[in-house]
Amino acid sequence: MYEFEFKRPGTIADAVAAIGAEEAQLLGGGQTLLPTMKQRLAAPAVLVSLGGISEMQGVCTDDAGRICVGGGTTHAAVSAATAESYPALSHLAGHIGDPAVRNRGTIGGSLANNDPAACYPAAVLASGANVVTNTREIAADDFFEGMFTTALNDGEIITEVKFPVPVAASYQKFLQPASRFALTGVFVAKFAGAVRVAVTGASEDGVFRWSEAEAALSADFSPDAVDGLSVSADGMIADMHGSAAYRANLVKVLTKRAVSAC
């Protein structure tokens, strides 16, 4: 990779100051960014590591009962901390990549990148979580804007993610075994008043909510409730691992499995 100036601030305030530099880039756990820089697909002049900011680490519960995950918390740490409080989230975080990747990769890095096959966006969107940055709080429905695109402004830092905890939830990931990303993944979250269904790995626009299934499952929370629905293959990802129609079918299959597992 090309040389850059490395900075490792100890506070969010210092990171905000450092990211103001020309051609500066934030570094979370680096499990996507460093390989990208090795391929010279990214070449920042200044790399600002968020790994030394202790105020962005850890998991706690707020007064509203939401699980608050620091933006710099690794997948392994999220999985360990939420095993009892939010098992579906714990399971998702505990199956991203492999153990070594989970010890470096962070929730903030994953969300800021918004890879169309990443797992975390499905959890955030299905849970109706809020993404907290150094300047504002963004609802999940407003955060994801398409493949590798989010509502974040240049230099805006994800400091925390606040997850409401559903009554029941399940994430079903159809693994692409070489990359360990989701070929398609569906997160179903059942709340007292409504059901949310978020799909990753399938659409060319990145993570999305399957609203027809949400309506059907809100009326009847059973796998059979989505039998009459169909998912269009239009706009679905097609590659050597699966056609658009294959992914569209997976959305329905995985939704049923997720409901069964709730």
Added chain:
Amino acid sequence: MTQVTMTVNGKSVSGSVEGRTLLSDFIREGLRLTGTHVGCDTSQCGACVVHVNGQPVKSCTMLAAEAEGADVKTIEGMANADGSLSTIQQAFQDHHGLQCGFCTPGMVMSASALLAENPTPSEAEVRAYLEGNICRCTGYHNIVKAIMAASGQDVAAVAAE
């Protein structure tokens, strides 16, 4: 250039690194600890796994500067104090858990992290934990068997038979 100081295999070391210097490069070129292997350099193969503050990480996908102040352990730090092989290393030898040996440093580092976390893993748990460690020779059976044996479990029924 940035000055970094860290503990590697119990000894304090320091060196001058560029921002882009990978931890694997610092370990291999800076410290001449060439037991840590770089197989793919794309975060896939796991031959470069070392422990940073007790946790396995891919040292080709971490900057040396990020390990400032960290406690790092490499394959060179795995043997017993008297130089004899550790239980896991000996089990790899006893159960023929390697052929060419290139992936072995990463396998041993991942195995030791697994057993620290889960002292008696099932065969499925061992295989799941090795998702990020690729071996092109063995077909994994004897690696899994070695790790099961190192955990003190009976391996007579493990798949390699």
